[in-house]
Amino acid sequence: MDKIFIRELALRCVIGIYPEERREKQDIVINVEMHADLRQAGRSDELCDTVDYKSIKKSILALVEKSSYLLIESLAENIADIALGNSKVERVIVTIDKPGALRFAKSSAVEITRNK
Numbered sequence: 094m095d096k097i098f099i100r101e102l103a104l105r106c107v108i109g110i111y112p113e114e115r116r117e118k119q120d121i122v123i124n125v126e127m128h129a130d131l132r133q134a135g136r137s138d139e140l141c142d143t144v145d146y147k148s149i150k151k152s153i154l155a156l157v158e159k160s161s162y163l164l165i166e167s168l169a170e171n172i173a174d175i176a177l178g179n180s181k182v183e184r185v186i187v188t189i190d191k192p193g194a195l196r197f198a199k200s201s202a203v204e205i206t207r208n209k
Contacts, residue, residue: 094183095131097144100124102153107161108168108191120192121165122200123153127176128184144181152178165189165203173207184208 102125105118127144134143152175162168169187176185185207190200 094128097127097129097131097146098125099127099146099150099153102150104154104157106157106168108163108165109194110163115161119194121157121168122190122192123157123172124186124188124190125149125153125172125176126186127179127182129179129181130183144179149176149179165191165201166205169203169205170207173205177207177209182209 102123104121104123106121107115107118108121109115109119127146127149129144131143153172156171156175157168160168169189172187173185176182176187186204188202188204190202192200194201
């Protein structure tokens with residue numbers, strides 16, 4: 094299966110379970126790996142034959158901007174749903190990093206894999 098990536102989408106949102114995490118937006122970094130058959134797009138050179146990753150990115154931005162999740166796992170699940178909402182995406186891997194969430198660690202992160 095072929096892959097399309099959205100790499101290092103750096104956003105800010107309210108996320109976390111502790112009161113100090115709920116007061117102000119925090120940095121998160123999102124990576125999305127979408128598996129799809131891209132042969133037709135490679136032959137036709139037409140957007141309609143591939144995954145419109147700009148559209149998926151816009152949907153992710155809209156989700157994150159209005160979000161206030163407690164867990165990055167919940168946010169990852171909803172991002173996976175967005176990607177799988179595209180008819181051509183068969184499998185998605187979503188990774189979310191939360192830089193500075195743990196003292197002495199560069200970031201904490203979660204990665205989920207979902208299939209249609």
